[in-house]
Amino acid sequence: MRPRPVLCAATGGVCLLLLIAIGADISSRRHLDDPIAPSAFAQMRAILAAKHARAVAGLPEEARPIARVNRPASSNHPHSAVIGSLLAALATLNPDRALMAAGALTSQGDISHSTNIARSTYGVDGTGVRVGVLSDSVESLASLLASGDLPADTTIVEDIIDGPGSSEGTAMMEIIHDLAPGAQLFFASSVNSPESFAANIRTLRNVYHCDVIVDGTSWSTESPFSYGVIAQAVDAVVADGAVYVSAAGNSGSLTRNNASTWQGDFAAAGTDPLLPGYTLHSFGGQSFNRLLVSTAAIELFWSDPPEASTNDYDLFVLNSAGTSVVSASTNIQNGTQRPFEEVFRASGFPVNSRVVIAATAGAAPRALALQAFFGEALQLKTAGRIGAHAGIPAAVTVAPVFWNSARKGTKPFVGGAFNPTEVFSSDGPRRLFYAPDGSPLTPGNLLFATNGGQVVQKPDFAAADGITARTTGYSPYYGANAGAAHIAGIAALMKAAKPSLTPAEIRAAMASAALDIMAPGNDRDGGIGIVMAPAAIAKALQ
Ligand SMILES: [Ca+2]
């Protein structure tokens, strides 16, 4: 008899849990041997545990997979030691800041990207442009309206249902309002369900006519290899003329040696008496991966069709010695299921746990993607963590760069070695095996080794994070979502300067105006580079 999923049995393997507020304490350092130190992770676990208890009790509103607003849950942040002094010095560094502010406070990114110069040079402030923001919630809305940090006509299309959230929606909107103060802002929650997220993307475009839409949320069931409902919605609104900006995520990279994914083709490593009937996958030299950091959720995807998997892979967590099964996800795939397994434990799987991918008899080799959902590092790792809807060609995908990484105070980004991506930023490239409608891009060729599918260069661009926002809990505001909000603000200015611009034209103009960072040229960590607003608008007006 196969082991049963420990926490997911009630839904056949899809965890019943919704993660909402990740009140990340970005200044705390999470030690490898102390994963429940005072940090966002501890809070996250508490929320998940409580919600899981309700789910087990049968409360229907909890019957959802896991959502995550992209915040750097495990910080290890190199800037934390200097943040306090930088903030204290900010007024001195930028004495005229109040004159440019939209509201009581302005993102440092306004100067980093020279959007302040772009507004005065081209006489644009986003007027006439509608920007839609998708994140968890807007608890700080009233105070930000009162201080002028959000415009009076801000429209809440749908808030979080099962809150409270972290109010990241207002933090993202603050940034956009700083950069494009004339733009009208719309908010809809992305954490109520994947279907609700997808519906809200379409509503922001089709009902509220948003020109620019930006999100920073991932759902654990989103495959990196194919389109789910959220990615399909993104593809549709871009085809309809909207610019869609998505955060790359904060789940580490191969370059920084903190990657939280392993991707590659199945390779047989033999059998294990502990898992009878299975052929274990070889990660190269060993038949298991290890958790370098405790993690609450691990997912396995493979390159079968989105809802029609015929090759039955399973996912196991073993103890560190490999002598007992700690957790398992063993849904049967025999033709009508998604190629997906997920294990979850609210208290976290211990450090050094073994993670095993196992094929049932007759399963054909497929491309595999293993990930620690909240971004904790794996022992054996690869590039390619950017996935889900942020990994599709239609999305403008943004990696974060600390606004003061050049240590020059509030001055424009200079690029090159001075402005690398954050250490926690997720990397590309993405490998897609299926088109938006689920049809195979390379029929019969579903492996990395045979160059199956399509390689999508991700991320696309980089933009400022670590900025100061007034939303409670977002001072400073680290993570790819802050970067995505800056790119959305720049896109709004470009659209205001030339309303006829298509998403492709905006992307091309941003590319021509980007400062190269990280490896020379378009690279898997920083994309084409940091977008600078004046050059982007100049290019767009040509
Ligand atoms: Ca402001």
Ligand SMILES: [Ca+2]
């Ligand atoms: Ca299975």
Ligand SMILES: [Ca+2]
């Ligand atoms: Ca580069």
